[in-house]
Each structure stands twice: as C-alpha cells, then as structure tokens.
Amino acid sequence: MTPLLVFDGNCGFCTRTLGWLRLLDRHRQIETVPLQRAGAAERVGASPEECASSVRWRGADGTRAGGAEAIAHALSVALDAAWPVPFYRRTARWQERLYQLVADNRYRLPGITPWCVRYPGDCQ
Structure with a gap:
C-alpha cells in the first residue's frame, strides 16, 4: 500500500507546504491527494469533516493519523528517517x-495558488 496524504486543495498555504514535502520526498514514495477529490476521505479512513479540519495520513502499514502526527509520519517517509515520529510523540x-x-x-x-485552482479537474 502506498503512503497517502490528504490535504486541503483549496488552501494556498497547504499547497505551498505540500510542495516542500514533495521536495523532501525525492523517491516519490508518498501519494498526495486533495480532500476535494472524490473518495479522498474514504481512502484515509476519515470523514470529509475530519479531512477538512486537518491533514490526514494513511501509511504503507495502514497507520492512520491526522494533524501534526500525520505530518510527522509523512516526514519520516519523505526523509527515509525514523526520528520524526518519536520526536512527535515526545512533543505531541x-x-x-x-x-x-x-x-x-x-x-x-x-x-501559492491553491491546488484546486491550478488543477480543477483534480477536485470536485
């Protein structure tokens, strides 16, 4: 299962932050999907409301997380390093x-220009 991060595609700040994550993810291990894409919330095992309130993560092992914990998991995969998740747990x-x-x-x-403005076909 490919790690998946669901983000707010109507948010310019979120889109910019996603760009930074993609730069760190040099091996393109993480699939990123705007919450506005049909079925995005279900793919991470969350409700659309949960996805609207915070970024959501589903790891290759099925781990699910939201908010800062989701970011820690994404950084761990992108950097191919274990430290972001234990650091998160100590400072959660x-x-x-x-x-x-x-x-x-x-x-x-x-x-920057929000994802759904740039790529309207990728969003409902």
Missing part, C-alpha cells in the same frame, strides 16, 4: 497546539 501536545493554530488560520497565511 506542543506540536498539536501549533498545528491547530496554523490550521485555524491557514487561509490567512501566505501561500
């Missing part, structure tokens, strides 16, 4: 608070 409360602050304000943060 702090990371989740910071993630929520960013998520709550993501449409106000600087970004």
